[in-house]
Amino acid sequence: MTRPRILVVGAGFAGVECVRRLERRLAVDEADVTLVTPFAYQLYLPLLPQVASGVLTPQSIAVSLRRSRKYRTRILPGGAIGVDLKAKVCVVRTITDQLVNEPYDYIVLAPGSVTRTFDIPGLTDHAYGLKTLAEAAYIRDHVIAQLDLADASDDPAERASRLQFVVVGGGYAGTETAACLQRLTHAAVKRYPRIDPALIKWHLIDIAPKLMPELGDKLGRSAQEILRRRGIDISLGVSIAKAGPEEVTFTDGRVVPTRTLIWTAGVVASPLIATLGAETVRGRLAVNAEMTLPGSDGVFALGDAAAVPDEAKGGEGAVCPPTAQHAMRQGKHVADNVIAALRGGPMYPYAHRDLGLVVDLGGKDAVSKPLGVELRGVPAQAVARGYHWSALRTNVAKTRVMTNWVLNALAGDDFVRTGFQARKEAKLKDFEFTDAYLTPEQVRSRVEGAGRAD
Template sequence: MARPRILVVGAGFAGVECIRRLERRLAPAEADIALVTPNSYQLYLPLLPQVASGVLTPQSVAVSLRRSSRYRTRIVPGGVIGVDTRAKACVVRKITGEIEEHAYDHLVLAPGSVTRTFDIPGLAEHARGMKTLAEAAYLRDHVISQLDLADAGEDEAERAARLCFVVVGGGYAGTETAACLQRLTHHAVKRYPRLDPREITWHLVDLAPKLMPELGDSLGRTALDVLRRRGIQVSLGVSVAKASATEITLTDGRILPSRTLIWTAGVAASPLIGTLDAETVRGRLVVTPEMTVPGADGVFALGDAAAVPDLAAGEEGAICPPTAQHALRQGRTLADNLIATLRRQPLRPYVHKDLGLVVDLGGTDAVSKPLGIPLRGLPAQAVARGYHWSALRTNVAKARVLTNWLLNATAGDDFVRTGIQHPEPPTLRRFEHTDAYLSADQVRARTAALRASGPGTAG
């Protein structure tokens, strides 16, 4: 009999951890494994603010999936743009632009999330996110270029706009991004004699009444004090009303002349989930505690795109938050359940108690809550960096990150930009490819022949 075909969608924490466990615990004769991803690396997302600020190089947080020859998973360079669970096939757009159908016997959906946006005038055209490696590298170039352009220009109003930076989102991504990039401009401006450091303004705005409420009131206030001590203007209970290329209007009526809008106001499940004819909750795919999709034969889902029940929370209806630690552990449990399915053994539910939170504010500033213990300053920084360092998957990645940290701490930054700037900067949609997906009807049209001939017959 032909070996069962396992198709994994997404090379984030959840998808890669699932694959690595399958490779270790499944004999080659038990299944063929394929991974669909546009990039042959696993991105360590929590460290992107440090890439944007120049503390880490892009390569150090992009862990290659092809480095070891002992792995047997076939990597399909492309993205899944639709799923038909009845035909047991995924529609894949390869990086060559070709569209083809890939059949599966067992499907693991780990497409992750995208930046959550709202219907705010000008947002889609003028905001930049912090969700991909390209966005982090672009933002570093952009911020340094604003200093260069302000230094070269003579118009005072234009200079003020170029030196005003706005970050939206008071969660971990937004807080760390504002903190790290503010440190970048604080140190870089010393190399610009014509610029007055007092001209540089950073704004962090969030609609919530508290900064990072998951940390608790005390640590949230500590983080707020750190940001304000650095001169970052934090506005809570406020969001963006509209944006243009030259100014940002806030909901409290203020107009900020600015050429930089960084949007980190939460995440939403990958648009791929919308192509399935399946139940969702808050946009995430409904799954059982064993991470199977009800009514879809052979389909599992996990990570940011799945509403995995949080059995450890002790609350009815609780779902796991979209964090790296949950994604990693879900990947292991799902792999075990997939192996159990192949071997006709019982599945086990996912249960994991949250280990805590870490927030790196750059330098010696951090707030952390490991195992519920509140930490500030250097102890929190040691825990935050120690956690991130240990979570990196390969020794090469660990060596690169540690070397970057030591080099930055001792030698600082050279404030070099690559020069990759475009007259029309890429938008959020282009960075994250959120407009690449098919509609449910388009998916069904492409898989109609497969439905007629029987599920799982595509090449």
């Protein structure tokens, strides 16, 4: 008899925790486990702003999936672009652009999320995202390049557009990105004697009335005060009306000359979910508390792409937020439920009470709310970095991150462009490949065609 085939889609927090748990708890000959991911590493997303600002090196937050000697999961290098639930086949586009039909008995859908965009003229052509390691490294090169080019230019208009930076999104990603990159440019401009520091302006805008409302009014105001004290212009209730190569128009009518528009205005579930033809909740796959898809055998979903009921809150319709702490715990829990289904045992609902929030604003600035306790300044920074450090999965990653933090604290920032920025600029639309997915009809047609060929 062939062993049951368990297919895990996605190597984020949820997918990797699931795979690791399966490896520890399954006997060697009990099932075959395959992980679909374009990269053989787990990316620690919350620290991307620190990579963009050069505090951390890219490899320090990219945790290799092949370091463990006990690792026996087969890695399929590519991205899932469609799933046929009836035929139990997942269509995978490999990194060489080949389409592969991957059959399964149990599938764990943890494809994560992609940057949420809107139908704003010029947005995808002129904005940068911050969702991948490549984007973080690219943005760092781009920001430093603007200082280099402004320093070399004698055109006041060009200087003005190169030295203004716009970040859209007042959530954690946008706030931390603006805070960390502003610190980088503030330190770097001292090395550019031809640039007036007063010309460097950072704008943080969000359509919401408050900055990071999950923190509460007091901590949200504290974060705003820190950023405004640094000279960051914060505009709430404002978004982008249109974007161009050298200027951005806000919805309040202001036109800001800029060559740097960073878009971090939220995320949506991976387009893979739309290929299933199943019920969704605001784009996330509707699953039950056991994280299974009702009416489909052997289908589990979790993380950013699934609307997992939040049992801890108890309110009807409440779903778990798309955070790392939920994804990591869901990954372990869904692995236990997969094993239970495999062995014919009972599955259990997922429940986790939120541990709080941490926001690292760079340097000694931070605001945190662990277990409901509001912290600011150095204590908040210690909690924020302590939480991120402890959440890193390997000792190698922990050592690299701690070494980077210590080196940055002692030696300060460096301003070297690493060469990621090619002559042809790459914008938001070029990194996440959201146009690569199939429609449900295309998935069925491909799977049925392969079946007839067999």
